[in-house]
Amino acid sequence: MAIKKLEERVKVMHVKRDDNVIVVSGDDKGVRGKVVAVSPKEGKLMIEGVNVVSKHVKPRRRGEPGGIIKTEGAVYASKVQLYCGKCEKGVRIRHKIIDGKKARICAKCGEEL
Numbered sequence: 001m002a003i004k005k006l007e008e009r010v011k012v013m014h015v016k017r018d019d020n021v022i023v024v025s026g027d028d029k030g031v032r033g034k035v036v037a038v039s040p041k042e043g044k045l046m047i048e049g050v051n052v053v054s055k056h057v058k059p060r061r062r063g064e065p066g067g068i069i070k071t072e073g074a075v076y077a078s079k080v081q082l083y084c085g086k087c088e089k090g091v092r093i094r095h096k097i098i099d100g101k102k103a104r105i106c107a108k109c110g111e112e113l
């Protein structure tokens with residue numbers, strides 16, 4: 001079989017940690033944020049201020065406060081695009097070799113991202 005099953009395919013992440021991204025679908029559509037963590041295995045990533053979920057925490061030890069803590073939930077990488085400050089929107093990227101290094105550029109304006 002030439003076509004691999006979806007779960008066997010290696011997911012290539014188009015974004016890295018500290019990238020500026022914008023969410024293009026889902027509840028957080030249009031929200032911009034910085035990538036704080038990536039999980040290539042799951043094809044998911046965590047973005048600052050995106051998909052914030054509240055967790056109820058019980059005090060485990062005496063004197064430890066319980067309560068509600070807010071934490072970022074993971075979103076699928078396919079739901080985000082890299083944000084181009086020049087185009088002021090989410091864009092597709094292209095790879096280009098600049099000075100022997102692989103750089104990512106905006107597919108629209110050519111700005112290095």
Ligand SMILES: [Zn+2]
Pocket residue numbers: 084085086087088091106107108109110111
């Ligand atoms: Zn651009």
